[in-house]
Amino acid sequence: MKTDSQAHPQEVSRRGFYAQAIFVLNAIMGAALALPTLAYLFVPQTNRKKQSLIDAGDVSQLPSGVPVEMTFQQSRVDGWKVSTQKRTAWVVKNAANEITAFGPQCTHLGCAYHWDERPKQFVCPCHTSLFSIDGKVLAGPAPRPLDRYVSEVRNGRLLLGPLKQSEESAGNTEPHRSPCSREDAA
C-alpha cells in the first residue's frame, strides 16, 4: 500500500517549502525584535552617552572672553514620535581655549538671561541676578551658579550632552526670595 508522500510527492515538497519559509520568516522577525533589546543590554553606557552628544556648532572661531549664545536642534524620541526642539547655550571660551557651555536659564526661576558687555556680566532681567563670566552668582536671588552642559570639542565642533545642575552657591549675596512674596507686592 502507498503512503501519502509516495502518492503525492510534489505536494509534500511544497508543504516542506512553506514550512521552511515560515521558519525563516519567524527567525528574521525574532532577530528584529531581539536586536534592540540586546543592544540596550550589552552596549556599554558610556558608548550610548557619547552617541547622544549633540553637535551645537563650530567653535573654532569663537572669540576668547566673549560669551556667545549658540542655537542648536535637539531631537526627542517619545515612543514612536520623534520631535525636534530648538535649544540654546551660552558658550564661553577662556584664555586657555577651554570651552564652557552654560544652560540658558537663570537658576532662580528660570528666566532667560543675557550677556552685558559693559559690566561683563550675565544679567537676568526678571529679578536682577548677576553672574560672572564663569557662571558664579555675583548678586540677586539666584541660589546657585549657572548650570552647565556636559560638553566636549571635537574637530572644532562643540558637542553637548545633558545639562547638569550646579551645586548650591556659598557666594550668593542675597537670600532666596520669591518675587511673589508679600514684601514685593507692597
Ligand code: FES
Ligand atoms: S529668574 Fe533670574 S533672577 Fe529671578
